[in-house]
Amino acid sequence: MPPQSPETLAHLRRARDLIDREYAAPLDVPTMAKKALMSPAHFSREFREAYGETPYAYLMTRRVERAMALLRAGSSVTDACIAVGATSLGSFSSRFTELVGETPSAYRARPHEATEAMPACIARLLTRPLRVTSSRIGEGADRGDG
Secondary structure (H helix, E strand, O other): OOOOOHHHHHHHHHHHHHHHHOOOOOOOHHHHHHHOOOOHHHHHHHHHHHHOOOHHHHHHHHHHHHHHHHHHOOOOHHHHHHHOOOOOHHHHHHHHHHHHOOOHHHHHHOOOHHHHOOOHHHHHHHHOOOOOOOOOOOHHHHHOOO
16 A cells, blocks of 8 residues: 555544544544545545554543543542543443553552652653553553553
8 A cells, every 4th residue: 555645644633633632522433534634434544544543443542541640630430431521431441441451440549659750741651541452461561650
């Protein structure tokens, strides 16, 4: 497949920026695709090629990332779920567990002194959720956040 054009990448960045800004809003692929000036199917293919995951997976990763910060700050799991725009506590908890490797309640309950002692920009990088797969189990400790 030929490399993506600079114009295509610019359109995809507009959609990604929308997701990053409006993660708590009810976003769907057609809305994201419209921002990228593409059809939903074409947008989904191009987004996955550019960023390595589907637009919906990227949105959910951003939501979980924001929820992690809220949970570290003491929010309840339900409040964090609502604040990041998730509509189902069960689905949110499942996705959180898939990305983080532990339930939102377990994540909230454990100490987070290390992230509190570092600049917020560094804490965001080190605590960014990664999809947990069988090949990634145990990597959390390698990143220094386990």
